[in-house]
Amino acid sequence: MTKTLNNNIVIILLCACFFISCDKKRVFDTYTSVSSSGWEANSTIDFNFEVNDTIQPKNLFINIRNNNDYDYSNLFLITELNFPDGQKIIDTLEYDMADKTGKFLGTGFSEIKENKLFYKENITFPATGNYTFKVSQAMRKNGKIKGIAVLEGITEVGFRIEKTQ
Template sequence: MQHGSTIWRLVFALGILVISCTDTAVVDKNVAIADNTWHYDDQPRLTAHITDTGQRYNIYLNLRHTPDYRYSNIFLLVHQSGPGIKDTTERFELRLAAPDGRWLGRSTGSMYAHQELIRQNIHFPDTGLYHFIIEQNMRENPLREVADVGLRVEPVAR
């Protein structure tokens, strides 16, 4: 009987661990860039469904590129619209490489993944769908060797 009780305690503990590790992001999505070639008019659109106006959120930009990407940074425009807010456009620079040329992102095989916090502890004034459009804002068009771009919106721990 003691052995069976130990197994149930272990199963219970593992269940609690799995539940506590659940990702709480409202959206965490990346959009593939066809042929790793990002044109100005290719503007991925992502939507976050906000249901809790009392919650604060962090917003991250996600980007993956190949080792053949030619620059140490990238400029992006993020357009945001939604209920209760004025449509906005913000320009962000993501540093992708150190001054010595080493890539700063996590290496995942033949790709480098970056995630950068762009808005911290923000409040959405109303429930509903908030839309984000991401546009490359470099001088080169098309911009080569960018694999995908995306957005993560996650609640701030209370």
Template sequence: MKSQYLFAVAIVTLLLGCSNENTIVNEYVDIPNSKFSFLDTVNFQVQINDTVNPHDVFLQLRTSTDYKWSNMFIFSDIMFPNKKIRSDTFQIFITDKKGHWKGNKSGAMVNFNHYLYRNIIFPIKGQYQFKFNQAMRDTILNEVISLGLKINKTNNKTLKD
């Protein structure tokens, strides 16, 4: 019993020690019933304090292997602290031309990390709001499990590549 307790403490300590100090945010929002409607808006609030160093912004997507499309179009709005809005449309490729998953598959779930912006510098300190909507012809996309946002400080090695 004592060894199980020590093992659990060691695992928790290891996991806490593995957090990445360069990660500003890494959050997911579950899609209710895995049905992503064009009416659904997925929101993230992010406090940005660094206006000097470049950042990488990723849209993270989790689908089941039963997702029927080879891609997904996403509308994106970023509201800056000064209330200005930047709107973009992104295409995420789910499979290649042969139908092979482009994300990391684990069982019946596939995880995708899609670059939205590389090496961007946030111009203003403050609260940023990121909003995402699906922009496909189907009004409801089945088998979309969750949508996430990840923002990292850009690794200097990445800048040289």
């Protein structure tokens, strides 16, 4: 019985290693969980990463996982990319989260959908060193000036850097 259990664990670990190692484009990929009560408007999610390659172009993505508690067809984000020399790029971005019928976009078999959203395409980092990527939600209801204080339905926010082909 114990030998069978150990064999199953080894097989599972080997499969996991196989799937992880197959992602040859990945340079950086991590997620941060959002509070179960929702993503607060004043809550910035930070990702710190090191750049060693200033030659090969990269694609940068914001990954969003949402569930059925997300009530909107789009998502507004404010991003800030901080360079090692102190320079920063700030963007306000809008992404579609659902189609015209209200069906969530993204992948996933359960109520959790994952959206891989382009942030920057085919960029070359100008310098090696430590970078910080910051993202916060900037959602507002139609006709309202004040933002949504707590955005429900976003479960995790990720940041991914891939090598281009």
